[in-house]
């Protein structure tokens with residue numbers, strides 16, 4: 421349908437101010453954190469309520485117009501990249517947050533930033549369990565649609581592990597509540613979890629109810645520096661094998677540290693790093709930090725430091741915080757990969773990544789929430805052309821190895837546009853290609869006209 425016939429209808433539905441067709445804005449929305457593909461939408465619609473989402477979807481469904489739900493566009497694999505001729509529905513005006521301490525629940529609208537939800541919970545001595553590195557920009561709706569994880573993944577899992585209920589609008593505009601703000605519910609097929617991680621291909625999530633957890637009162641940070649990258653990975657595994665479930669257990673290799681020192685003016689030992697946060701009552705905290713330091717030393721750390729001083733802790737974390745911005749600043753084109761392996765396979769996969777980096781002559785640094793087996797290869801390129809000749813083949817080989825090791829092509833970033841072929845590869849390796857047919861069947865049942873975020877997860 422042409423924009424001349426769609427735009428007046430949309431404006432009539434939710435007001436002219438909320439329907440944006442200004443070319444500069446359309447250009448801005450064509451960008452996401454995935455730089456490989458870019459497409460301008462037909463229009464951007466800003467929604468303030470579930471009712472407005474419902475009206476817009478009903479209209480789009482009746483006219484067969486593609487719809488791309490959008491939070492902040494921080495998906496690194498193209499999930500929020502507009503489709504040709506689509507309406508982008510921007511949910512960020514929907515920002516309500518309500519903490520219900522008595523029931524251990526927070527309710528948040530889809531456009532609230534994850535970090536805002538966490539800050540609101542902390543006013544009551546609680547916190548939001550999931551903390552993606554992008555929490556200041558990632559929205560609740562985006563995090564749900566991607567099943568986002570983060571630093572505290574080894575302890576609390578991903579969005580699907582903390583979500584109790586969601587409100588969704590189906591492609592035809594019907595509003596459904598799935599799950600409920602209670603800690604237990606056993607009522608047949610679990611449709612809520614079907615929508616979590618569905619990357620906007622089944623409907624629009626307008627709000628969610630989540631478990632909250634007490635904010636830790638005393639925390640200490642251990643930082644270990646390793647000469648050998650495999651030893652650092654082994655250190656992570658050794659901690660988990662001994663039953664430690666730290667608040668965070670992050671990994672970063674010497675390639676990232678060296679670059680961050682150079683680009684961001686930091687002064688860290690140029691070695692592979694493991695960062696561990698332990699929360700415990702004050703009287704046992706130091707003993708635990710000592711134990712963690714001992715395990716990391718025994719795994720080959722050249723130097724280990726720990727502190728409970730908040731300023732010192734922040735200083736020790738600065739290099740991890742700068743990892744992604746460093747790559748973005750150091751190279752004309754960069755890409756963040758994602759993989760998940762069993763914890764025991766961490767040393768094997770980091771070795772493989774070094775080999776692949778040499779084979780394709782491409783810079784690959786490594787960061788990751790390694791405590792849950794999740795790593796992000798950071799690829800730095802001199803030009804976008806190198807994406808096709810070097811980076812993508814290198815990443816395909818790395819992801820192939822994570823499948824062989826019993827892992828997955830994605831721990832938290834999803835499939836989007838970028839990983840459709842890799843999803844198929846993973847399913848084939850598991851002898852589970854039928855899964856894709858089942859997914860397509862579900863899509864057809866819920867979205868028979870195929871208007872929701874076309875071209876993502878599968879064609």
Ligand SMILES: Cc1cc2nc3c(=O)[nH]c(=O)nc-3n(C[C@H](O)[C@H](O)[C@H](O)COP(=O)(O)OP(=O)(O)OC[C@H]3O[C@@H](n4cnc5c(N)ncnc54)[C@H](O)[C@@H]3O)c2cc1C
Pocket residue numbers: 452453488489490491492493494495496499500511530551552553554557558559560561562563564565566567568569570571619620621623624625626744832833873876
């Ligand atoms: C520097 C950096 C660090 C990152 N760190 C992490 C990390 O630690 N952990 C992690 O998991 N991810 C991380 N990411 C990836 C990304 O930030 C997350 O996937 C995030 O949850 C996306 O949120 P968003 O609001 O930007 O969603 P968008 O990118 O706008 O959308 C993502 C997907 O969700 C859909 N969507 C958005 N809102 C809705 C809705 N209300 N209903 C239905 N579908 C919707 C979109 O259509 C799209 O498919 C990182 C990205 C960057 C750039």
